[in-house]
Amino acid sequence: MQIGIVGLPLCGKSTLFQTITKSHLDQSQLVRSESHHAVIKVPDERLDKLSEIFKPQKTTHAAIEFFDVVGLQKGDSETAQFTGNFLGTVKTNDALIQVVHLFENEMTPHPLGSIDMMRDINTFETEFILSDMAIIEKRIDSLKKQILKIHDDHLRHEHTLLEKCYSILQEEKPLREAEFLKEDLHLLKNYQLLTLKPMLIALNMDESHVSEVDKYLDKLVKTKIGKNTKAIAFFGQIEFEMSELNETDMQIFMKEYGIKESALTSIIREAYSLLGLQSFFTVGEDECRAWTIHKGMNAQEAAGVIHSDFFSKFIRAEVVHYDDFIKYGSFAQTKEHGVWRLEGKEYLANDGDILTIRHN
Numbered sequence: 001m002q003i004g005i006v007g008l009p010l011c012g013k014s015t016l017f018q019t020i021t022k023s024h025l026d027q028s029q030l031v032r033s034e035s036h037h038a039v040i041k042v043p044d045e046r047l048d049k050l051s052e053i054f055k056p057q058k059t060t061h062a063a064i065e066f067f068d069v070v071g072l073q074k075g076d077s078e079t080a081q082f083t084g085n086f087l088g089t090v091k092t093n094d095a096l097i098q099v100v101h102l103f104e105n106e107m108t109p110h111p112l113g114s115i116d117m118m119r120d121i122n123t124f125e126t127e128f129i130l131s132d133m134a135i136i137e138k139r140i141d142s143l144k145k146q147i148l149k150i151h152d153d154h155l156r157h158e159h160t161l162l163e164k165c166y167s168i169l170q171e172e173k174p175l176r177e178a179e180f181l182k183e184d185l186h187l188l189k190n191y192q193l194l195t196l197k198p199m200l201i202a203l204n205m206d207e208s209h210v211s212e213v214d215k216y217l218d219k220l221v222k223t224k225i226g227k228n229t230k231a232i233a234f235f236g237q238i239e240f241e242m243s244e245l246n247e248t249d250m251q252i253f254m255k256e257y258g259i260k261e262s263a264l265t266s267i268i269r270e271a272y273s274l275l276g277l278q279s280f281f282t283v284g285e286d287e288c289r290a291w292t293i294h295k296g297m298n299a300q301e302a303a304g305v306i307h308s309d310f311f312s313k314f315i316r317a318e319v320v321h322y323d324d325f326i327k328y329g330s331f332a333q334t335k336e337h338g339v340w341r342l343e344g345k346e347y348l349a350n351d352g353d354i355l356t357i358r359h360n
Contacts, residue, residue: 001292002037003271004069004093006086008120009111011101012204012236017068019236019243020264035089036068042272042279043265044290046322046352050281051288060289062279064272067093082127091192095274096199097267098124102216103206103236117216121201121224125174128194133169135191136162158187169195176228198274201231202267207238230270234263278351281322282306293349300345303357310357316342318356325354 007013014036017023021038041061051059069089090096100120101110112119143159146152161184168178174195180188188196201224203216213233220231239262242250254262279290280302293302299319304311320331324339334340349355 001095001275001277002065002067002093003095003097003275004035004067004090005097005099006069006090006124007099008101008123010108011099011120012103012108013097013099014068015236015240016097016099016202016204016234016264016267017066019239020066020268022243035070037065039063039065040268042268042290042292044279047279047281047288047290049326050283050322050354054283054285054288056283056285056288058287058289060287062272062277062290062292064268064275069093082131087131087194090194090197093197095271096197097202097271098199099202099204102203102209104208105206117203117219118223125195126172129169129172129174132175132191132193132195133166135193136166136169139191140166161187165193174199174229177226198228198276199230200267200270200274201229203231203233204236205233207235210235228274230274232263232267232270234267239264278349280349280351280353280355282356283354295351297349298345299343299347299349299355299357302349302355303359306357310359313360314345315358315360316344317347318358319343319347320354321350322352322354 005013005017017036017038021040023036023038041063044061047059047061067089069086098121100117102115102117104115140159140162143155143162147155147159161180165175165178165188168175175188175193176196176198185196201220203213205213205216217231217233225231238259242253242262243264245253254260276295277292278295279292282289282291291302291305293305297305299317300311300314303314303317318340319342320334320340324334324337325331328334328337328339331340
């Protein structure tokens with residue numbers, strides 16, 4: 001799964017990327033034309049706890065690939081220029097994190113001359129809407145010509161669907177918040193529409209504005225937040241400094257600043273959730289592992305993520321939820337208390353399930 005980090009110049013997106021991935025780049029690397037990317041582990045205290053209990057030879061976290069998307073430039077008229085390179089790269093990402101410049105720093109002034117959260121967010125929204133409208137309009141024109149030549153119900157359905165999308169975009173609304181049937185979403189994803197991608201708005205603030213965090217987030221909740229748009233605030237400079245420390249020093253640093261959890265841990269977790277993903281676990285002395293699946297997948301499909309043979313030869317899944325396992329302390333005790341069970345292939349796997357797959 002790929003998540004692109006985007007934002008206006010000097011918003012702190014490269015700082016966020018380096019902090020999340022712990023890949024501290026020098027200035028010569030940051031000005032290169034290609035996007036940087038790295039695969040990072042999804043923090044999961046549940047997996048860490050299971051590893052403490054089972055003491056396996058190996059612990060494997062779920063992973064996500066992050067991209068620091070380049071190509072967005074400052075225009076001559078104090079506006080952002082959305083280059084073809086930028087839009088082309090963004091289209092390949094599964095979800096987006098938009099970093100918004102809300103910090104005061106004379107060394108890195110806002111490229112548009114002033115700090116304005118809604119203006120910056122709407123700049124991206126408008127550009128993405130225009131890009132999607134151009135793609136859809138071109139396809140609609142093509143479909144009209146095809147429908148005149150041949151009678152095809154699939155083409156007519158696609159035409160109706162795209163007309164619906166175009167109407168939504170004309171109202172200046174992103175497609176990510178609209179309601180679509182599952183099969184229609186599958187069709188639309190072929191177009192790599194930008195406003196269809198889940199979006200996490202990350203407000204980059206400085207520590208002097210801690211008291212204003214809720215004010216900014218509340219404003220977004222009222223205007224932008226929906227089922228596929230989330231928002232979070234973080235303090236880029238503090239987080240960057242923390243990322244350069246070892247684990248012991250970082251804990252001391254966090255305690256001094258009164259930080260209970262790095263905001264970047266929350267950002268990674270929110271990004272994982274935005275993609276509609278969840279984790280189930282397999283445990284044992286050899287390995288404790290978090291497996292990534294889409295929400296709504298059944299036990300047989302989850303088994304297939306572990307190994308294709310487990311899907312075709314699936315019999316049953318032994319299931320106990322992480323919370324029940326921790327509460328009772330062992331598989332034997334979960335059986336004793338009736339929370340361990342056998343499930344068939346249609347069982348919908350839950351986030352935090354510990355699964356043992358029975359197969360031929």
